Amino acid sequence: MEHTIKITKINKSKVDDLDFDNIPLGRTFTDHMFICDYENGQWNNPRIEPLERIPTHPAAMALHYGQAIFEGMKATVDVDGSPMLFRPEKNAIRLNFSADRMGMPHFPEDLFVEGLKQLVAMEQAWIPPQEGSALYLRPFMYADEPFIGMRAATSYKFIIMASPAGTFFSNRIKLYAETKYIRAVDGGTGEAKAAGNYAAAIRPTELAKAKGYDQVLWLDAVEHRYIQEVGTMNIFFKIDGEFITPQRDGAILDGITRMSVIDLLRHKGFEVTERAITIDEIIEASNNGTLEEAFGTGTAVGIAYIQDIGYKDQVIHVSDESPVGLDINDTLNGIKTGQIEDPFNWMVKIEKELA
Ligand SMILES: Cc1ncc(COP(=O)(O)O)c(C=O)c1O
Structure with a gap:
């Protein structure tokens, strides 16, 4: 489908004021945003305009009933300087999967990718030049209909914001396996990237941090034994030469880094199994010396190497080194910056002069 995106440019870019060596993470936004309105059963008026506050009615349904997904x-930038996106069609598909679960309308996948391309082309000066840096993109949809009452809203906004993210040094992280609070259960909203899932995770994450851990390791909601995922990452373990990652159980997020890491590991000759894995199995592997490494995977960090897992009153030592994790991280970063061949055709290049 052809979409005409109306463009209104800011008079003077703020990019010249940015110190690329000191980017306040998550607080810096580019000049423009992509925005589209849903009314009367259809998406209207796709446009890119200066990023600014949006007037919100106090009864906007997202604020009360939580219809909000992201x-x-x-x-990143290719060796020839062109901006690129990593598997954007997967994010478009996942947004619509989330929309289904939350009773929200689909956003056209081609317009999702086109909006991203045009916005990134316009904001390419904001992509930090340092190795390991990128322009973080945040597409999201929320119910903006002013209405008090429990039903699906009839009007929504879809917006894409962009925020430069500096180099992220991944230290080895410590996880706290949570046995009281849960993140999600099959039949709930865990497989959707719904704002409410994150709201429910904030308090347990604060408590884990107060105990000296970096993130929560979520266990299943019924038996508190099966490992699900971590904060904003999926998880992989290497036990006795084989990689194991929790299978999709209706509650974990289908991470795009996860699916890519599975492909990369197999491409490099490793065996990868998606199956249910319990915390007891990790304890046993740690005790008998077969737990070789573990890492989290996600867009924000790439690969985060796991050192220890706190569980009840014990600390499970994972490993002090992650040679395969490091190699996978280098390969992913190499593909994302055009320095390593992209054997799966993941990267979508954006014409520099598009906007
Ligand atoms: C709960 C959760 N799990 C996993 C992930 C990793 O997903 P992805 O690799 O698509 O970033 C994320 C981040 O989006 C997340 O929020």
């Missing part, structure tokens, strides 16, 4: 992805 995506997260990054734009």
Whole structure:
């Protein structure tokens, strides 16, 4: 489908005021945003305009009933200087999967990718030049209909914001396996990237941090034994030469880094199994010396190497080194910056002069 995106440019870019060596993470936004309105059963008026506050009615349904979903992805730069996106169509598909679960309308996948491309082309000066940096992109949709009452809203906004993200040094992280609070259960909203899932995770994450851990390791809601995922990452373990990642159980997020890491590991000759894995199995593997490494995978960090897992009153030592994790991280970063061949055709290049 052809879409005409109306463009209104800011008079003077703020990019010249940005110190690329000191980017306040998550607080810096580019000059423009992509925005589209849903009314009367259809998406109207796709446009890119200066980023500014949006007037919100106090009864906007997202504020009360939580119809709000989002995506997260990054734009990087190829060796020839063109901006690129990593598998953007996967984010478009996942947004609509989330929309289904939350009773929200689909957003056209081609317009999702086109909006991203045009916005990134316009904001390419904001992509930090440092190795390992990127322009973080945040597509999201929320119910803006002013209405008090429990039903699906009839009007929504779809917006894409962009925020430069500096180099993220991944230290080895410590996880706290949570046995009281849960993140999600099959039949709930865990497989959707719904804002409310994150709201429910904030308090347990604060408590884990107060105990000296970096993130929560979520266990299943019924038996508190099966490992699900971590904060904003999926998880992989290497036990006795084989990689194991929790299978999709209706509650974990279908991470795009996860699916890519599975492909990369197999491409490099490793065996990868998606199956249910319990915390007891990790304890046993740690005790008998077969737990070789573990890492989290996600857009924000790429690969985060796991050192220890706190569980009840014990600390499970994972490993002090992650040679395969490091190699996978280098390969992913190499593909995302055009320095390593992209064997799966993941990267979508954006014409520099598009906007
Ligand atoms: C709960 C959760 N799990 C996993 C992930 C990793 O997904 P992705 O690799 O698509 O970033 C994220 C981040 O989006 C997340 O929020």
